[in-house]
Amino acid sequence: MQVLRPGPILVALAAAVSIFATSCEKKTAAGSTSGDAGARSDAHAGEIVFGEVSSLTGQEATFGASTHNGIMLAVKEINEAGGIDGKKVRVITYDDQGKPTEAAAATTRLIVQDKVHMVIGEVASSRSLAMAPIAQSNKVPMLSPASTNPRVTEGKDYVFRICFVDPFQGTVMAKFARETLKIDKVAVLRDVRNDYSVGLANYFVESFGKLGGTIVLDQSYSAGDIDFKAQLTSIRAAAPQAIYVPGYYTDVALVARQARELGIQVPLLGGDGWDSSKLYEIAGDALEGSYFSNHYSLDNPDPRIKSFLEKYEAAFGQASDAMSALAYDAVMIAAQAVKTAGSTDGAKLRDALAATKDFEGVTGSITIDSDRNAVKPAVVLSIKGRKPVYAATVDP
């Protein structure tokens, strides 16, 4: 044999890549799993079982970790107060590594094998979109705490969410940019591999145009990229007054740094995907004066929010973000639905969830509308001194 004949080895590369795509799933089950067969409602006598699918590892790991903390805090409180009608709540958690395929596999497992009464998850819309059809076809209610893409709940009467949707969130930022910041020209930098980011960018572009603004350039990147200088160089040449980057925090932080390195001084605008303490750590001062829309604000004086933040900090030793607050509310709403339904039957739970009205949660008053989305106001936060500071509330 002799050197320089890469052919056959490279063929195997194709196989390698496909192995990467389907690597095995990691599990972290909280509590033991009962292996009973039979009807869902009989499978877990004397307890209520929720299934959680979260990105505990991977790119958006803080989303998963925050969600998991929020869920655990809520479950602990419910159980300490005696459970739901005397039944304790148990949560089975699977990690999806931030991959839609893993999220789908985890959902199937939760429903078919673990026979959970309700599925709670995901944060990322791309993962929720993979999970929703499975919950729907098995007639098990699914409650997403934070997926804002409209298609998550569209046409699926077992799928609910307790946050606002992207058309609203995109409009909020377009309105804020146009009316409060008085900006005419915006460039968009979207993550093409991410349903959430693409959706949000589309709604922003549409509303911003309607309000009389101009989109000077629409660029894209792929989640996980580390170099955005090429896109930003083109954006610099287009001279916008702000850049809309509706991505997730890890990418946004690098985008911000590189924008400043290229001498772009205009503010960046974004959505709830920015909300993570890692954003400020990685971006440093690069995001000073930038704005993003979010589900709630930490510096809200409401006593309910204050007490939640204190409990959260005492339990986990870190400040809560929107994801944990939404997850907390999701479990509380799920528990309320179980209570009103008086049963763990899927159809009854669904009806109870659909009837949620004026639920006073940490993230605001939540009413589920006929499209199974929550109707609630959004806040715009500005970044000052590496912290999000309340800037405005925009009502639906």
Next chain:
Amino acid sequence: MTELAQHLINGLSLGSVYALIALGYTLVYGVLQLINFAHAEVFMLGSFAGFYSARWLPMFREEPRFLAILAVAMAACAVVGLAIERVAYRPLRGKPRLNALITAIGVSMLIQSVGQLPFFMGPSPQFFPSLLADGQLLDLGGVSLRKLQAVTFVSAVVLMVGLHRLIFHTRLGTAMRAVSFDARTAALMGIHPDRVIAFTFVLGSALAAAAGILVGMSYPRIEPTMGVMLGLKAFVAAVLGGIGNVKGAMAGGILIGLVEALVVGYGTSSYRDAVAFGILILVLVIKPSGLFGRAVTEKV
């Protein structure tokens, strides 16, 4: 014009990173005909070695501290590379090549997954500290060249030239080339192929560590999965230049960096990765030996 100049600078600095990683692929391939997929993970570990040593090393003068951290990370990765070779690849020598390739993928995924456990690096991205003060080095009518970009480019070129000299102008390099040419005959000439191969891994891994630190400084978000995409791109660069060829890896890396910058600048940014991997397919179809590789007839 300003825009084009800026794109070229961006492309060069990204390309030099690809080139550094590509060197590791090409070195091992040149000697063993093995595509060492775990190389991307060694690169990632290099970043983290820099991250942790920066935490423990007290602040003193910036430049010597940077060099010290670089040395620590390169040493740590050399040990990791050596261990991977000893544990995973050496037992498979003499077996079909596909076995070693699949093992390489396994090692790569193992390091990635173990790295994501909270006990090791943890799943969430970490912030890589700035080891050297960054700032504007040049500003020519709106074309910005950052200090770190220059440092990355210069370090990459220095390491590549050093590597080239080592391979072509030292006894050890001659031994590497001899093993690459024909391991059995080389052994008859008094060369220990195992030792030479181990040394190749040490060298490749140390280069990966250097790349890891340079990437960490310019793009300060490091995470256990950071090697995947960069590793694949570097692999494309190695194939483009002619895998097994050191000069080819350098040229391939810089070419891929430039192509990406120009595709995003003047084409559509969503096709960036597609173009990079499209190049891989084109090279394999049209000129499988790459830009610098020579076609060698197979002797049986």
